[in-house]
Amino acid sequence: MIFFYFVLGVAAWTLIEYGMHHWNGHLMKGKTHFSREHLRHHVKANYFSPMADKVKLALFVIGSITLVGAVLTSLSVSLPFALGVGVGYSVYEYVHWSLHMTAPNSWYARWARRHHFSHHFTDARFNHGVTTPVWDIVFRTYRSPQVIRVPRKLAMGWLLDENGDLAEQFASDYQLKGRVSRALIKPPKYQERPAA
Ligand SMILES: [Zn+2]
C-alpha cells in the first residue's frame, strides 16, 4: 500500500507540474513571482530560477503535504505520497534542465525536447506538461510539434555545430531563424603563405 501512495504522489506531481506552468506560469502573465521567473525563462531560454529558491519551496510544499495529509489521513499515507511528489519534482527539474542543456539520446529525450521547444518557440499556449503530455491532452493544450523554428540567439548549445549552424542530425526536427551572430562566426583559418 505504501508503494501505491508513492506512485499516487508521482502522478499527483505531474498534475502540479502542469498546473504550475499553465495556470501560475502563463495565465498569471507576470503577476506572481513564479510567473515572472517563468516568463524570464522564456525570454532567456537558458535562465533557470536559483536552485536554493527551488529547494526551499519544494521542502515547504512537501513538508506541508506530509503534515496536512497526516492530520486528514495518517502518516503512513501522507509520507509516501509526499515522497512521491518530491521524487516527481526532482525528476522534472532534471528533465527540464537536460532538455535545454544536453542533446537527445533516446526516443523519449527526442520527444520531450520537441514537446517542450514547440512550447518555447512555436506557440506558448500549448504543451505545458514537461515530462508527460497527459494533462495537455486532458486540458486540450496538446499540439503535435511540426518542424520547430528556433531563434538563433536563443538556440540551445546542443542544437548547433561548431560553426554555429544547425547540427545536421537535427535538421528534420528544427530550423534556425534570424541572423547569424557575429560571435558565432569563426574567423577564417590562418593560411601560411607558400614559401617563395
Ligand atoms: Zn524550458
Ligand SMILES: [Zn+2]
Ligand atoms: Zn512556459
